[in-house]
Every structure is written in structure tokens, then in C-alpha cells.
Amino acid sequence: MMFQYVKLLLYSIFLSCKVYAIPLEDSGDALNLFGLEGLSENYAIGATFIEGDIAVPLKAGRAVYIRSPKWPNGIVPFDIHASYTNDQKSVIRGAMSEIMKSTNNCIRFVERNSSTSVWLRIIPSRGCWSYMGRAKSSGPQDLSLQPTGCVYHQVALHELMHALGFIHEQTRPDRNQYVRIQTENIQSGNEHNFNIFPSTSVSTLNRPYDYGSIMHYRSDAFSSNGLPTIKVITDTDKDWESKMGRGMNLSDQDVEKLKAYYSCS
Known part of the structure; x- marks a missing residue:
């Protein structure tokens, strides 16, 4: 039986109950994304992590097929x-x-x-x-x-x-039009956390890139030296650099994506 790759809802969503293959590059514990004091490394029995805080079941140590339907x-x-x-x-x-x-x-x-x-x-x-x-x-x-x-x-x-059902905002396929990943500042071994999904596998739901999403990485996520790992590259949006990943609430676009994904009226 052939596995069908599920379309990931980009704005961080899996579009269906079909199967999507994810390479597991984190092993065991994973660093936290939130820059808060008192945190341990993420740990889950019988699972490993992608993008820092997304748990996926262990499967042969190399790749995993997961099902992520809506509730x-x-x-x-x-x-x-x-x-x-x-x-x-x-x-x-x-x-x-x-x-x-x-x-x-x-x-x-x-x-x-x-x-x-x-x-x-x-x-x-x-x-x-x-x-x-x-x-x-x-x-x-x-x-x-x-x-x-x-x-x-x-x-x-x-x-x-x-x-x-949402993944991180900066994994969307058009990410590089809006931010630049500063690979020289990323902790060694964590570069894969900044991968993006191709447009053949994801949908942006026709929503604009959202620097203010509650699902966006901080600008210094996985930094090795305290310098930014994510830089805003559009002049009109420069003010977002110090705010990415630091919002307290859902953004307007987060709400719109939730409604679209769950077919809310």
C-alpha cells in the first residue's frame, strides 16, 4: 500500500487525515523555544521532537508517519x-x-x-x-x-x-520572502529546525505571512550567541523583529486560520 503525503496546512496546519512522512532529526530531548527561566529540555516517553516542541511518535529511529486530523x-x-x-x-x-x-x-x-x-x-x-x-x-x-x-x-x-493542528509560522514555503535565517547564529545541530515545507506539500490558506502569529519562532530561537537567528527583510515590517514569538494572544490571522481550518461560520 502506498502512503499518501498529507498536505500540511501551512499556517501550520495538517489538511487531512492522510499520512505525511517527517524525517526525525532531533534525538531524545529537545531544547525549548520560549526563552523562559526554569525550563527543562523537552522530554516525552515514546516520542521525539521536530521544530523543538512538536512531539512525534518514535518509528524506527529514522522517519515517522503520523496522522494529524482535526478534532x-x-x-x-x-x-x-x-x-x-x-x-x-x-x-x-x-x-x-x-x-x-x-x-x-x-x-x-x-x-x-x-x-x-x-x-x-x-x-x-x-x-x-x-x-x-x-x-x-x-x-x-x-x-x-x-x-x-x-x-x-x-x-x-x-x-x-x-x-x-498548527505548525510553526516560519515553515511556510514563502518564508524566505519575509525573513532571512541567520545560519551562522544557530546552535550547531539545530539548523534543521528552520526547514521549510515545499509548496507542493502545504497550503497558506491564502493568508499573508504573519510575524505576529502566536506560532512564530522568536527572532533568537536556537541562537548560539544571543544574536538573531531570524531577521525581517521587508522594510515595511522591520518593527516586528523584536516582537516575533513574544505575543501574548492569538493574532487576527491566527483566529482567521482557526476558523478556516475548522470551517467556522
Whole structure:
């Protein structure tokens, strides 16, 4: 049987339930993207990472085929680990609430019950990471928010967006028209985190490049020397350099992409 490559929704989305092959270049633990204090390297049992915080199941150590469909009808059952404090739970629920309100409840996070077959299990593991889309066929699908370092509104939003099916903004095929990757400043061995997907495999949903996306890397992501690894190259957008990856909320384009992907009215 031949595997069909799934189209990745660029703005960070997988377009269907078909299969997409991803080369695994991270091994084991992965560096965090968020530049926050107190973070451990990302770690997941039975998985490795691409682009720093996207967990993918281990498969023969070389490549993995993953399925990343949407959550049916935009409904995401979830539970939050009991060890989080009430304040931390409030932060996580606040991120969920922003997504729900922004989409007029077209996307909904609901407490799982005994009949739930697949649910998002938010756990206090090592680091900040998530699987892509609805990646499991049964049981819990983990999303990690380390209590010291990850439980912030913007980080929870970013990881929930991965769980809804979105990849990082700067992987879109026209990326090089808007930013330049400063390879000389990237930590050795992390260059692959700046790969882009070809236009034959992804769709931009006809949305403009979004420097302000909650899914964009910081300008100093994976920097070896504190200097930028991502430089804005369009004169009209120079002010974005210090803001990329540092937003607190969904951008307008993030909301539009969510609505488009989940067919919200």
C-alpha cells in the first residue's frame, strides 16, 4: 500500500487525515523555544521532537508517519492533571477560553467523561510540547506544560494551537520572502529546525505571512550567541523583529486560520 503525503496546512496546519512522512532529526530531548527561566529540555516517553516542541511518535529511529486530523466538530475533550495549582489551572483554562471566544465557540474544549475515546491530557511533564492535531485513535493524548517555566498564557496558547493542528509560522514555503535565517547564529545541530515545507506539500490558506502569529519562532530561537537567528527583510515590517514569538494572544490571522481550518461560520 502506498502512503499518501498529507498536505500540511501551512499556517501550520495538517489538511487531512492522510499520512505525511517527517524525517526525525532531533534525538531524545529537545531544547525549548520560549526563552523562559526554569525550563527543562523537552522530554516525552515514546516520542521525539521536530521544530523543538512538536512531539512525534518514535518509528524506527529514522522517519515517522503520523496522522494529524482535526478534532471532530471542533470539540476537544480534555483533562488537567490534579497536581497543577488552582492558579495554574486557571491559566490553562484561560488559554482555552481565548480560543473558544475567538472562534465564537466553533472550537470548544470540554471536560472529558467516562465515554470519551480520545482526549487531550495536560500534564506537568518536562518542558512545553504537544503532538500535532488529534494524533491518537484512542486514549489520552499528552500536552506538556511544565509547572515551572511553561504555565503562561502565551505558552499554553502556542501548545494548544499545535494540538489543534498548527505548525510553526516560519515553515511556510514563502518564508524566505519575509525573513532571512541567520545560519551562522544557530546552535550547531539545530539548523534543521528552520526547514521549510515545499509548496507542493502545504497550503497558506491564502493568508499573508504573519510575524505576529502566536506560532512564530522568536527572532533568537536556537541562537548560539544571543544574536538573531531570524531577521525581517521587508522594510515595511522591520518593527516586528523584536516582537516575533513574544505575543501574548492569538493574532487576527491566527483566529482567521482557526476558523478556516475548522470551517467556522
